[in-house]
Amino acid sequence: MxxxxxxxxxxxxxxxxxxxxxxxxxxxxxxxxxxxxxxxxxxxxxxxxxxxxxxxxxxxxxxxxxxxxxxxxxxxxxxxxxxxxxxxxxxxxxxxxxxxxxxxxxxxxxxxxxxxxxxxxxxxxxxxxxxxxxxxxxxxxxxxxxxxxxxxxxxxxxxxxxxxxxxxxxxxxxxxxxxxxxxxxxxxxxxxxxxxxxxxxxxxxxxxxxxxxxxxxxxxLLNPSITYANIVDQFGQYTKSDWEHKIHSEKELLAAAEAEKAQNEIWAAESLARTDRSQYGGYKNEDLRQEATGQFYTAKINDKWTLIDPDGYPFFSTGFGIVRKNGMDTWYAGREYMFSDMPSKTEHLGNHYSRLNNTMQPPSGFKSGDGYNFYGANLERKFGDNWLQDWADDAVLRFEAWGITSIGAWAEPELFFGKGTKHKTPYTAFAWTTNSANGTHVRLYDTVPDAFDPVFVNSTKKSINDQAVKYGVNKDPYCFGIYVDNEYKWGKNMSNNPLVNAIFDDDIANEKSYAKRYFMEVLKEKYTTIENLNTAWKSNLSSFDELGKPYKGKIATEDASMVVSMLSDKYYDVIHTVLDELLPGTMYLGSRNTEFGTPIEVIKSATKYVDILSFNNYNLDVIQENFKTEEYDLPMIIGEFNFSSNDAGLFGINGTTVQTQQERANSYIKYVESALKSGDFVGVHWFQYYDKPILGRSWDGENTSTGFVNGTDQPYMELVEASRYLYDTMYETKFNHVPITTIDVINDDINLQVGTTAQIEVVTSPLNLNHDVNYYTSNAYIATVDDNGIVTAVSDGEATITARSSNDLFVITSANVTVGEDITKRKVNFKNSIKKATMAIGGSFDLSNQLNLTNVAINELNWTSSKKAIATVSNKGIVTAHTPGRVNIVIKDKHGYTTDSINLVIQ
Missing domain, CATH: 2.60.120.430 (Galactose-binding lectin)
Structure with missing residues (x-):
């Protein structure tokens, strides 16, 4: 062609x-x-x-x-x-x-x-x-x-x-x-x-x-020194544009600081005077009060997971990551031409230069060189010689004034850990086991530890002692938990998993080949002969001894899954055991796995050992399939999320970039409210407190506008107002929200001509909750759909419009839209008579007989249960009831987007 x-x-x-x-x-x-x-x-x-x-x-x-x-x-x-x-x-x-x-x-x-x-x-x-x-x-x-x-x-x-x-x-x-x-x-x-x-x-x-x-x-960029000459001013701001709250002089900076502090003191005083908040920021509602233990813990209230503060009141954690002094250096060496009006190292503010070595993304050709911390310099301009402590005190004042209830990961230990009675702000501790200073255990792939290495236990103990115990976090009632590690690359694809490949590429003759030796014994016990393993792996190994040498061939998906399961199980077990020993009573918040890259094997391992399951989730809300919430019943927390914008002097873009600061604020409200309404999440932590440097963090080059404050420490007031609104409404939202249990589309078969529109007519149970419905199109080139469910035909073809509860993945249905004539369509939905049903514990029911299908065969459907502990569903549509509760069963066309769900009550 x-x-x-x-x-x-x-x-x-x-x-x-x-x-x-x-x-x-x-x-x-x-x-x-x-x-x-x-x-x-x-x-x-x-x-x-x-x-x-x-x-x-x-x-x-x-x-x-x-x-x-x-x-x-x-x-x-x-x-x-x-x-x-x-x-x-x-x-x-x-x-x-x-x-x-x-x-x-x-x-x-x-x-x-x-x-x-x-x-x-x-x-x-x-x-x-x-x-x-x-x-x-x-x-x-x-x-x-x-x-x-x-x-x-x-x-x-x-x-x-x-x-x-x-x-x-x-x-x-x-x-x-x-x-x-x-x-x-x-x-x-x-x-x-x-x-x-x-x-x-x-x-x-x-x-x-x-x-x-x-x-x-x-x-x-043939001559970068000309194209990008003098694009950053003395305050670390972009020189080629102007925006609201841009600082043009030190006098302006000090005037803004004075005005903001006066407002924050008023707001903070109002917040502290509230009678519906406990001393920890919890919801002082006696009807919802639980046992007061003197420490934070989790409980279910009205079938909704929540943190409980030391006085026994429900608590929802909002907060920032990176409330610390480190992390704001940007490379100066190799790109000096980009900066204007820089001090020398011996002049005032010259103390904010630093020596950078072996960072992930230095300017090409550099391994070491000078960096500069504009944020630190601006804080010294603002607060004077004692800028670090004054900045910390000001941050605590801001958090109280803005309705921020806690501090997330990577807070400055010397300023916050063990000092809750001083700053009166709940916080999370954090520890790395991957830090080279914490031991010499084997790293298998990237920084994933070999948890079978005996040294890993000692590495974990050293990291917990050095990064948490020595600050007394276990004796501080304001510390509600500890994260250990961050965003390991476990590998989601089990058919070609880099972590598993790295393990088998090792040689068991190597003294430190702990993981491979362990899994060699597991495989010998499972297969007994090398011929059996060859059949499963489609390999041609002569013996287990040959497999013990560096191996780069195929590995059966089932066994790769087993390796990741057993390795992650050992990893979480070791950390859980060490935390029980060194930080008794302090909740284990997990390892901040990525929402998009964490396999179910790791999630299942974590649920055995953590108190709260943590994910970093850069999406529009917390309602994500990759969390696999159907597999467990455990409180969850978001370790990182944010929304950025380029309308205030920065130009970095990420997957959640929006157009304006007001859109950032609106997105923030929607995200937090999705967590409050979910029933699973006990907190969400914004990453990070301040914007990243305009020309990139020194160690990895990230330079997005993701802070609540910018590089001159000016707050984005749209976000501040959004946070204050959420603080006023969060507990009413969490405990008074009525979730949708079923959703149906009356006009589920729509035919349009190009340029015409139609309204998706949704009915929910309970009724009149249509404002909690999100709409999606499978093909925006055929038909688009807006937030109100209005479909517009764009060109001839077929599209599926999905209508889903904004707070529950498993309350979902769809409508078929064809544009033009003689368009083949695929459609699947449950019969109306089965939309709500009741089953007895131990009973089973065949749902495959309760379907209306158009150009879709029974074997082309995926079946999912929203809570497998309550009821499971087979790949043929047979539901089995296990425990009392409410559960949704979802069907979806494997080859398309048409979908539907029903609600079952098990009693």
């Missing part, structure tokens, strides 16, 4: 390109390419117009994620045609572009680069991975594209030019450009042999991008 034939075809695709790199001295000025150089380049413009070079466009399929594309006149930035891409489930879903004749592109002359335009038509920001395939390998770069925005991506391939210590650089041309950010790959990178350009959405769920105008342009 040639390019112009493909224009009439709605198919699946995948793209790829390549470029060579010449190291440069950042201070060396070079002449830019001429128009003649660009005209002679091997890459000819791609705008998907008639007469252009014929292309080979391909897409991923199957496990990698399906992709569909079509050519469109929407969002065309050059000519009349763009390529509109829809990415289905799968973070590897991609579309790839290459020349039809197989000729390669030569980007070895770094005076010229590829640029292209991308539009994100979604209401949320999306992750975009650009991959260039070259002879012998590939190299990938990543960016986040804001919601409802068009951006030009500048593919600067010379690492010396783009890798200057920050995840995101400001637009080098106008305000709508983005330089590709460092990703992965690139071994023996040869930019003269680029054969394809691949474009990935790279997030779970359905995603949309529209691409156009791939062209060669002059490299805007």
């Amino acid at each position: 040639n390019y112009f034939q493909a224009k009439k075809y709605f198919g699946a695709i995948s793209l790829a390109l390549v470029v060579n790199i010449i190291p440069l001295n950042a201070t060396e000025l070079r002449l830019e390419a001429t128009d003649a150089d660009i005209a002679a380049h091997s890459f000819e413009k791609i705008s998907f117009e008639e007469g252009e070079t014929e292309l080979n466009i391909t897409t991923s399929k199957g496990a990698a994620g399906n992709v569909q594309y079509e050519f469109s006149d929407e969002y065309a930035t050059d000519g009349k045609t763009s390529i509109k891409v829809r990415y289905e489930e799968g973070t590897s879903a991609n579309v790839s572009i290459a020349r039809q004749d197989g000729k390669k592109w030569d980007f070895s002359d770094d005076r010229m680069i590829l640029a292209y335009d991308v539009t994100n038509p979604s209401v949320v920001s999306g992750r975009l991975v650009t991959t260039f395939k070259y002879d012998g390998g590939s190299i990938s770069y990543q960016n986040y594209v804001p919601a409802n925005a068009t951006r030009t991506i500048y593919c600067v391939l010379n690492e010396n030019q783009y890798n200057i210590g920050a995840d995101t650089l400001p637009s080098p041309v106008n305000d709508d450009g983005m330089v590709v950010a460092k990703g992965w790959g690139g071994t023996n990178f040869d930019p003269s042999t680029i054969s394809s350009i691949s474009l990935r959405y790279s997030l779970d769920g359905v995603g949309y991008y529209i691409f156009d105008n791939f062209r060669v342009v002059k490299n805007p």
Whole structure:
């Protein structure tokens, strides 16, 4: 199929390109390419117009994620045609572009680069991975594209030019450009042999991008010292724009501080005078009061998990991570040209320079050099010589005034740990077992510890003693728990798990090969003969002795799952045992696993040993399938979440970037309220207290606007007001919220013509809770749906509109929308007579006989129970009741998006 034939075809695709790199001295000025150089380049413009070079466009399929594309006149930035891409489930879903004749592109002359335009038509920001395939390998770069925005991506391939210590650089041309950010790959990178350009959405769920105008342009970062000269002022602020609360002088800084403190003192006094709050910030409601133990603990009240404060009152934890002095250094060395009006090391504020070594993302070519802490310097300007203690006192005043009930992970130990009776703010302790200072136990993959290493017990004891016990947190009633470790890379894919691969790539002859020796014995007991193992693994090993040597072959998914289960079980067991010994009575808050990358094996292990299960969750709310809440009944806490915006001088973008500060505040309210209404969550901690440095944290380059205060310590008042609102309403929301138990769509089969609309008619039980319903479309290129359930037909085809409780994954249904005529549709729903039913404990019921199916077979359905402890459902639809309670059963088409649910009462 040639390019112009493909224009009439709605198919699946995948793209790829390549470029060579010449190291440069950042201070060396070079002449830019001429128009003649660009005209002679091997890459000819791609705008998907008639007469252009014929292309080979391909897409991923199957496990990698399906992709569909079509050519469109929407969002065309050059000519009349763009390529509109829809990415289905799968973070590897991609579309790839290459020349039809197989000729390669030569980007070895770094005076010229590829640029292209991308539009994100979604209401949320999306992750975009650009991959260039070259002879012998590939190299990938990543960016986040804001919601409802068009951006030009500048593919600067010379690492010396783009890798200057920050995840995101400001637009080098106008305000709508983005330089590709460092990703992965690139071994023996040869930019003269680029054969394809691949474009990935790279997030779970359905995603949309529209691409156009791939062209060669002059490299805007050919001379970074000119492009980015003096872009940061003496306060660490961007010099190229202005915004509300930007500081222009030290006098302004001090005046703002004085005014804010006066307001905070009024608010704090009002808060402390409230009679409905305990001394710990708990909900002083005698009807809900539990036993007063002198320590925090968890309990269920009205079937809702909650923290209980030391006086016995319900408590919900809001708070910030990173209330500490460390973490705000940014690289100065290697990019001195970016800064203006910097003090010398011997001048006033010169004490905020530091020596940086071996960080994760230094400016290219640097392993060590000077850094500078603008936030610390601004605090010294604001508070004077005793700035650190005064800053801590001011933070506590702010938290009381703003309705922040606690402090999250990574608080400054010397300022907060063991000092609750002084600052009167509940807090969490934190300890790393991975810190090299805490022992010499084996790390298996990344920083995942070998929990079978006998040294790991001692490492854990040392870390808990050094980072928690010595500060007396176990004797401080304001400490409600301790996190241990953060975001381990357990690997979610059991068919090719890097952690498991690393274990078996070891040699049991190695003295420190503890994990592999342990699992070798497990496998010998399970299989008894190597022939049995070979059958399961599809391997050809001659003996277990051969397996004991470094092994890089296939590993059965079942056994990889077993390895992760047993390793994580041992890990949590060791830490739980040490905490019981050293911090008796202090709750174990888990290891802050990622929402997106934690396998069910690890979650199940954690639930055996933790008091509260913790996740870091950067999404719009806490209602996420990856938490697997159907598998357990345990209180949960969010260790990290945030929302960022670029309207106040920063330019970093992440997956939860919104457009304005008010949108940040609105998103914050929605997120916290989703936790309050869930019945499972006892707290959510915003990451982090203050913005990251404009040019990136020194150790990893992150530079998003994710603070409640900015780099000059000015609060974002929209967030402050949102927090004060939540403090006023949080306990009423938590304990008075009535959850939806069933949801139905009356008009579940809708036919529209392009440009017309229809209202999804939802009925809930209890009635009139439609404001707690969220709507989603399976294909926004066919039909969109707004927050009120109004569907708009966009083009011919089929889409599924899902209606779901905003506070429960398992209260869900869908409507089928067809646009145009003679459109094949798939549909599944329960019969109305079974929408609410009662079962007796021990009974079973076949739900497969209670379905209405259109073009969907019984064996094409997935069945899920919302609480497996109450009732389970087989893959054939047989429900078995186990314990009293209320449970939802959900069906979903394996090959589509149509879904429905029913509510069962077990008694």
